[in-house]
Amino acid sequence: MTIRVVVADDQELVRSGFVMMLDVQPDLEVVGEAADGDEALALVRALRPDVLVLDIRMPGTDGIEVAKALAAEGSDCRVLVLTTFDVDEYVYDALYAGAGGFLLKTVRRDDFVHAVRVVAAGEALLSPSVTRRLISDYTRRLPRTPPPEGGERLGTLTTRERETLRCLARGLSNAEIAALLVVTEHTVKTHVSRILTKLGLRDRAQAAILAYESGLVVPGADA
Structure with a gap:
């Protein structure tokens, strides 16, 4: 295509x-x-x-x-x-x-x-x-208010979906996430799709930002 x-x-x-x-x-x-x-x-x-x-x-x-x-x-x-x-x-x-x-x-x-x-x-x-430096450092220095939209729905994610979101926030590709979590790329795509739907987000970039701003991922912790 x-x-x-x-x-x-x-x-x-x-x-x-x-x-x-x-x-x-x-x-x-x-x-x-x-x-x-x-x-x-x-x-x-x-x-x-x-x-x-x-x-x-x-x-x-x-x-x-x-x-x-x-x-x-x-x-x-x-x-x-x-x-x-x-x-x-x-x-x-x-x-x-x-x-x-x-x-x-x-x-x-x-x-x-x-x-x-x-x-x-x-x-x-x-x-x-700029990937990790941007998101982690900038969200630490300039936290946004009010809390990011979708943050209150993090509790709806499964354990594996939260793990996937943490990986996504580190800038990992589907293939890299699949290798780290020992699952298929298709499974990762399914998790990402469900994460975006549950959190009401447009794409992976917004999900990564939300992961840092909500505290799910601590800036610098995965460096």
Whole structure:
């Protein structure tokens, strides 16, 4: 099945580079390009792509607001944020806004293409340089109030679902969780699906944030 992608970046050369990287892949198709946030929103609404590759800083409506708008609309489009700014606040705000992945623009081509596929499949991906540092350190320094939505429903999770959520919060993939818990990847996918349903969350990124903010995972404990 072909993964349909929209690329949004205000720098034409950068945007064209992303498009070329994706279009040469047999399972990926760039169906639209946007130079600003408003254009990105219009294209996603009209074309209903599987993934939106989104820059944070753009003229007019920025990437964070685009992600928020799509999440509020209940869009099925997955958002992969790419930026030159390795700043915790940007990453954290992007995840809160509903982004399914975050990568720096210095990422290697193969890692970028892999990230598009992973985000399209519903798994969250963060740049390896920021994953644990971002979520654990930032939630420790700047706790959010009121308590995160879904936190009161943690008690509905089974023991194995809580174990899966802890692994997920550490940034582990389904394959890595399966190996650690000695179960199949299919079982892990089932656990993740049930976790999201029970907690009323959109995706793995929001589940990871909730795990830290609720105290289920203690910042730095799994380092």
